[in-house]
Amino acid sequence: MKILIAIGGKEFSKPTLDLGMKIANSFKSSTTIAYVGKKISQFSEKDVSVVHQNLDDRQLYRPGIRTLEWAYDFLISKKYIEATNTNKFDDYLLVDEENSRMKVLLKEQHSDKIDLIMRTGEIIEQLKDEVEVNKHDITIIGGGGNKGLHNKLIQFIDSAVFVVKNYSVNKEYKILLPVNDSEGSEKAIDTAINFAKSYKLKVEIVAVYEGKKSQEKTDKLLLKTKNKFVKNKINASTKILDGPTVNAIVNHAKDDSIIILGVSPKNPIMKYFFGSKPISIAQKCDCPVLITK
Amino acid sequence: MNESYKIISSSILFWFSQKKWFVYSILVSIFLLNLSTPIGLSVPAYHSLIILVLVFMLVTFEPIPFPAIALLTLVLQVVLGVAPPDQVASSFMNDAVLFVMGSLMFAIAIVHQGLDIRLARFIVFIFGRSKRMFLVGLMSISAILSSFLGEHTVIAIMLPIGLxxxxxxxxxxxxxxxxxxxxxxxxxxxxxIGSIGTPSGGARNVIMINYLQEFSNVHIDYWKWMKHAYPILIIQLVVAYFVLQFTFPSSLKNIKMRGFKKNVENRSIKKDINHLFSCLIIIAIIASWFTFNDIYGLGIIALGGALIFMIFGMISWEEINKNTNWGVILLFAATISLGFQINETGASSWLVIKFNELLNSLPSNSMNVSWSIMAILSGLTANFFTSSATVSLIGPMAIELHPTDISFALSSAIASGFSFLTVISSPTAMILYSTGLVSTKVFFRVGILMFIISILILYLMSQFYWVTL
Structure with missing residues (x-):
């Protein structure tokens, strides 16, 4: 499994980085930490590139490198990377790859588990390209920024998207798993099982009656899903929620929930113009939300 | 749902979400094409104005690459009957375009020589008595160099010193x-501020000189431009110093004037000779702009500078090719070509008539009002559209307002250089923004004050100083 963690400003990226690395460790996956620099006007892109080259030659950090250095030090401080006398960030090499991608190579870092990369340009385009080229399975981003950005990421990025909102390292989280009979929901259940097993998290499976006829079907679905968790020795409970789906889930979620959802089966054009339930839930909830694909 | 349908519709949506301004621009153009031609305007003239609107939208929102916008501009001029193919081709290349090309190449060659460390030592030597004097040194040396070599060259040399x-x-x-x-x-x-000082300070200055020569048969040489613009530059520098001291009060105690010292020690005789030779080439090119500008044109001289660096092996063609923004050169060439057609078809005259009609409807109408509107419009447009492209498209109208009075054309070009408001307005602003140390908000907060004061200075100088020349 390959995980992409997108970071921005130092302070706001701490929870994203921390949770992202926990997930990466639990799945024993390789991780790419990406900093996407500001989009440069076409008028000035060559000028900016010349200046940045100049800064490298003068051993002055180009924009973005400081953030990656901070991320690297943070990983060492949290013991995600083993601290040694030699694996300092001082001596790095920037390798210019294709499509505005630059890889940071540290002289003494021998692990290929963590990659540090810089990209420049429009964030959706850059992350989409990164996921497509390097086949990442999960993209983890912070909960800040505008909601439109999260919508577009969920819509256009070809990987599961984890929006890390209001995550606290010290809080004890439980998984909130809304289910229905869609294909996306099946994938969400599998992911939730892996997640809960790795972290020994409790799981609450919820469903909403979407009409009187569907009650029996929904009850069966809840029971079937709960059994899957029980088989994996995971502590799981079920609950039926009332009201419109999005509001019911948003109101039920607490700040210690991690919501895991499947992607909507809706037509992409309808989703783009009118949104979808997972997108609305990710927008309205104040807790981390993982949308699987 | 069919998987391939999902993939196709998702790809189309992604394309639309990235290129929506291209779609909107085309829709606006089709809408305008379907309206009846305004009275007093010929069909080619009307079509040239529609292309102008299209180019404004595409350059502002950048949904497609600049070379694509340039090619679209040329194709549409012919397809919409604005001008025959030969006329479009001949207006595509002139001294202003050669200047853009030459100055970009020349800039890359200069930056490649690594003169910044030597320059930093010079600034400390002259201005190193106090940290405030050092800042004065940074500002004034940047301005002087930028007035001759252009902002993109100077910011690339000076920013490493600052950082x-x-x-x-x-x-x-x-x-x-x-x-x-x-x-x-x-x-x-x-x-x-420096980039307004001489014609070679910015492509917009050369474009305006070219337009004046073509449309009004008025010739402005290097000296004449400097006599008009340099006093404004000096006053602006003094104002900028105080504006910055007022906006960012600081003890400056942590500034290390010799922060570049580590690099200074890596000296070699070969490097010293290279630097000396580079300085000689730069001085020779600036001197040629002063003296041979009338004979050879600014563009050919700039190209000559890049040529000398290449002939003497001080920079490779690969390096120049890699770092030259060919897209911008193509775009400027295409917008200048469009500017010529806007003038040739009579569209600029029609716009000026409408502008004067609008002014006549105002309670107080005078030359001052039309000057102010034109200068502020040029300045504001340049801040959202970049200066050279603004002058290449608005320039013909500014000249048409008062064809024999150069103060309108000069003011339009100089006001276009007041790129204090947005980070997209100039390479300097964008490079500063790209460091991540300056936000768009801070840039605007300081810039709005500088913009207003600069327009005032320009007005006062045009009213009281230029008339004495």
């Missing part, structure tokens, strides 16, 4: 943050 002196400042403290900002803005404002 090396503020390298270890803690930006969490207000005093430290202000020290960083005042240093960076001193360089940026020096560079921006």
């Amino acid at each position: 090396s002196v503020i390298k270890n400042i803690d930006t969490q403290q207000t005093d430290g943050k202000n020290a960083v900002l005042i240093t960076l803005f001193s360089i940026a404002y020096g560079t921006i």
Whole structure:
């Protein structure tokens, strides 16, 4: 499994980085930490590139490198990377790859588990390209920024998207798993099982009656899903929620929930113009939300 | 749902979400094409104005690459009957385009020589008595160099100097943050202000000189431009110094004037000779702009500079090719070509008539009002559209307002250089923004004050100083 963690400003990226690395460790996956620099006007892109080259030659950090250095030090401080006398960030090499991608190579870092990369340009385009080229399975981003950005990421990025909102390292989280009979929901259940097993998290499976006829079907679905968790020795409970789906889930979620959802089966054009339930839930909830694909 | 349908519709949606301004621009153009031609305007003239609107939208929102916008501009001029193919081709290349090309190549060659360290030593030697004097040095040297070599060259040389002196400042403290900002803005404002000083300071100046020659048969040489613009530059520098001191009060105690020292020690005789030779070439080119400008044109001389660097092996063609923004050269060539057609078809005259009709409807109408509207419009448009492209498209109208009075054309070109408001307005502003140390908000907050004062200075100088020349 390959995980992409997108970071921005130092302070706001701490929870994203921390949770992202926990997930990466639990799945024993390789991780790419990406900093996407500001989009440069076409008028000035060559000028900016010349200046940045100049800064490298003068051993002055180009924009973005400081953030990656901070991320690297943070990983060492949290013991995600083993601290040694030699694996300092001082001596790095920037390798210019294709499509505005630059890889940071540290002289003494021998692990290929963590990659540090810089990209420049429009964030959706850059992350989409990164996921497509390097086949990442999960993209983890912070909960800040505008909601439109999260919508577009969920819509256009070809990987599961984890929006890390209001995550606290010290809080004890439980998984909130809304289910229905869609294909996306099946994938969400599998992911939730892996997640809960790795972290020994409790799981609450919820469903909403979407009409009187569907009650029996929904009850069966809840029971079937709960059994899957029980088989994996995971502590799981079920609950039926009332009201419109999005509001019911948003109101039920607490700040210690991690919501895991499947992607909507809706037509992409309808989703783009009118949104979808997972997108609305990710927008309205104040807790981390993982949308699987 | 069918998987391939999902993939196709998702790809189309992604394309639309990235290129929506292209779609909107085309829809607006089709809508305008379907309206009846305004009275007093010929069909080619109307079509040239529709292309102008299209180019404005595409360049502002950048949904497609600049070379694509340039090609679209040329194709549409022919397809919509604005001008025959030969006329479009001949208006595509002139001295202004050669200047853009030559100055970009020349800039890359100069930056490649690594003159910044030597320049930093010079600034400390002359201005190193105090940190405030050092900032004055950064600003004034940036301005002087930028007035001759253009902002993109100077910001590339000066920014590493600025960043090396503020390298270890803690930006969490207000005093430290202000020290960083005042240093960076001193360089940026020096560079921006300097670019109005001489014709070679910016492509927009050369474009306007070219238009004046073509449309009004008025010739402005290097000296004449400097006599008009340099006093404005000097006053602006003084104002900018105080504006920055007022906006970013700082003790400057953490600025290390010799922050670049580590690099200075890596000297070699070969490098010294290279630097000396580079300086000689730069001086020779500037001297040629002064003396041979009338014979050879600014563009050919700039190309000559890049040529000498290449012939003597001081830079490779690969390096120049890699770092030259060919897209911008193509775009300027296409917009200048469009500017010529707007003038040739009579569209600029029609716009000026409408503009004067609008002015007549105002309670107080005078030359001052039309000057002010034109200068402010040029300045504002340049801030959202970049200066050279603004002059290439608005220039014909500015000249048409008063064809024999150069103050309108000069004011339009100079006001276009007041790129203080947005980070997209000039290479300097964009480079400053790309450091991540200056936000768009801070840039605008300081810039709005500088913009207003600069327009006032320009007005006063055009009214009271230019008339004496």
